Amino acid sequence: MSETVAREVGRARLRKEDAHLITGQTNWTDNISVNGLLHLAILRSPMAHARIDRVDVSAALELPGVIAAFSGRDVAESMGSLPCAWPVAEDTVVPDHPPIAVDEVRYAGDPVAVVVARDRYTAADALEAIEVDYTPLPAVLDIEGALAEGTALVHSDKGTNRCYDYHSASGDYEAAKARADVVVTRRYHQQRLIPTAMEPRAVVVTPLAASGEFTLYSSTQIPHVLRVLLAVTTGIPEHKIRVVAPDVGGGFGSKLQVYGEEVIALVLARRLGRPLKWTESRSEANVATHHGRSQVQDIEVAARRDGTVLGLKVSLLADMGAYLMLLCPGIPILGASMYPAIYKMGAYEFSCTGVFTNRTPIDAYRGAGRPEATYAIERIMDDLAAELGMDPVDLRRHNWIRHEEFPYTTIAGLTYDSGNYEAATDKALSLFDYDKLRVEQADRVDHADTVRLGIGVSTYTEMCGLAPSRWLSEMRYAAGGWEAASIRVLPTGKVEVVTGTSPHGQGHVTSWSQIAADALGVPFEDVEVMHGDTRLATHGMDTYGSRSLVVGGVAVHEAARKVVDKARKVAAHLLEANEADLDFADGAFTVKGSPEARKTIQEVAFATFASHDLPDGMEPSINAEHVLDPDTFSYPHGTHLCAAEVDTETGAVHIRSYVCVDDVGKVINPMIVEGQLHGGIAQGIAQALYEEAVYDEEGNLLTGTLADYLVPGAPDLPELVTDRTETPATSNPLGVKGVGEAGTIASTPAVVNAVVDALRPFGVQDIRMPCTPERVWQAVRSGKSGKEAPA
């Protein structure tokens, strides 16, 4: 059996998705219209925490065009509690989470009542006619204060704001610390972030009276998981629910969720027997779509004078927000294994306490746990280097796993299959002109320049491709991590690939076409990739955690292999040869030694369709399905370098150059990989410098619109120099690793390290994210006067 030559994999194919996206031929959920469509609007709590004394919807019902209006109590019975699928500890506190609040509101934005009207304008007006009496309750707005004695409770029935404690240890950290020459202790803050996908959420439900079926269209990342959980939550049988994710305009984890609005729309469509639509506005999204990060990270590293890291201790306080959403408790735990990163050490201790606060619920946001881990370890490695007077690259080199040591099992228990940190770092240093920038930096210090130069280093790795179902089970995650693909070869030789992944910007249609085209030897244009509809792609685990290529893409490859195996039987029969004597290359079977005896896969497909002359006992189909459950994660890595100019007079930070060399294994489409890196790095820079959800002392979100929540645009971002090394993963036949989160994970510490590096001569050790001009200016000022850096 010979391998097919790669003609498509590795090519920067333009994306099949783009023509319709850039010409406005898109099918966003909000574009969907059906006869008799009614519109939902949701009244939300203006208070962070209050008792609901009375909800009166009668005045709203009197408005012309209003069909129905309900309080939480009116519909509580039919809606169940929103699911949390990842209670990480046995005694995790899981509060009841009604889609519409019944007795208490627990964050500003918590739904209180719902209106159904003939048009969205009437629905919006009707919200103002609903009367609600609240008795304000004390709000918990601070992660650190949430566990203090006598603090108000977010869920009084639970008796505590503690959601869970999680602990793991490997080696003896205290012993390592006792042997250390240097111990660096830091407290870092992960600010609260608002995911801000380009397309806000939307849902449409159309009931089919005759069969009792419901089709739910949603701007979601997880049509399959959503279908299961909608069935569990509402009691509507799973086979009566069809979920469709049409064109979805970004997610970044924020659409990896089972939202109250999806449940509300489904239940009310059933109750009213009418199709319903709900579309979120941007300011509604800022309070009602889950937020990300929000952790306090205590981290301590123990090292010898020569830089050898002996041990690491991490203790987290993780904000859950007001309720547990789908994966929330597991997010910090997903990062637990990543703090030791690429470094060898003998001891590691990790603990995390989840706490409830009266703010929008937290859940996955691009990277989900791993950016937090990478930030803390890469920040403290720079701080340790400063403490030891070492170059931060040299310190990393001294501690990282050398390429000849792979596979390597880390202190956190993960086995990294492959990597070459030396190669990626050397390439990055050379592209960046590291030594020359260090000279300029010293020069500016010598001249007491008001604009200082800082250099930030981040040598990251990540675990991606969620993935091994057994690992997920050990982590108390409710589902598995497999992915399904099926391939249908049509009579004319065209190919349909059905994937269980659910792309929302990633370009799976293009990449999966490239994989299938090579594996089957058919033209790229002959492959159609279908996804995102549970009726069509019946089997799937959807898209998140950089899993799609390493699980779903590999599943496509494996399904194609099965197709070729079946086709080989047919070809052998037609060519009157032994299967073992057939070569398969470029889409054709040939008999070894007589290349004129040849059947193309298209000919085999038609012969199978006609089925006039098939081998005895063979079913007339070469179609195949493959469900892949990988044994392990994949581990992309890379080196990101940032040079930042810091204006010490104003506090302004200007990124002058940014270089990254990433190793994401074998690359299917280099253009898509580069796009993922650009977007990821932009989001990482955004956390470092710009974005933060800010609340006032009463728990109202002050950054409620994009005028206050600052998302950087193209003019605010630097030119990015992206390059690659390619160390194939050994854990899958394509050698791929995943790239969806790499940029976000790597870039945040690179940028903050650069800012802090610029200001170390002023005695600055840390600046809280986002490093706003005012915070930078304050840090310079405090540094100059020898005071502690302010919060």
Next chain:
Amino acid sequence: MIPPTFDYARPGSVDEAVRTLADAGEDAKVLAGGQSLLPLMRLRLAFPDLVVDVNRIPELRGVREDGDTLVIGAMTTHHDVIADPLVRRHAGLLAAATSTVADPAVRHRGTLGGSLAHADPAGDLPAVVLVMDGELVAQGPRGRRTIPAREFFVDYLQSALAADELLVEIRLPKADGWGFRYEKFHRVAQAWPIVGVAALVRRGDGHIAEARVGLTNMGTTPLRASATEEALSGAGDPDAVTQAAQQAAQGTRPTQDTSASPEYRAHLARVLTERAVLAAAGMG
């Protein structure tokens, strides 16, 4: 993001617009480029009963000369202001500041008059018109009146325009021979300035003969840094400018928001004033 119900009128002339406003009383709002009013309505922070759209009144657009004065129609878009050769020649400061407003989409819709009538102290253009000693011409049922910029900005989002008056044109004395600079400090390109400083400098023989400094977002209205202006008169070297700039925040009452504290704004006003004046004076 759905505004409450409102009525809509689209007059074809200034006279018709003024009559419409007079008939409507206090509950009408003029719609110019809509870049501030519509977001406020969509957030339900503004809820006029009547929106008077003045976009189809040709006489409100364009730039002309009137002797030593430049006359800019209130509905001239930011984009047209930046591109206009007369503005570039005689009011470079206005062109420079306008080119920093938001993004191209906003600049193609937003107008100079709309921006001034909105009277947002965080807007870039009020401080510019103030520092250029501009005049604003309003038309109402009782005819036209000319309001000096110093009297036009009354309070936060409040101008001297009466409810039945329409801003029709902006008159700027030509600033030929003046050096200029707009120093805008903002966190992202599309954001409002945390602080902005508009500087106009006329040089004498080796020194600053006259300097004017306008401050954006340092109070409830655009402000002039009068103490700094006085101190700059006769300044002959950068050190003197630095000294004078130390007084830039005198008498200001900047606000606190998610981007900056008053203390930091005052500091920025001093730093940016120094930079703006040095650049405008050609000493930078």
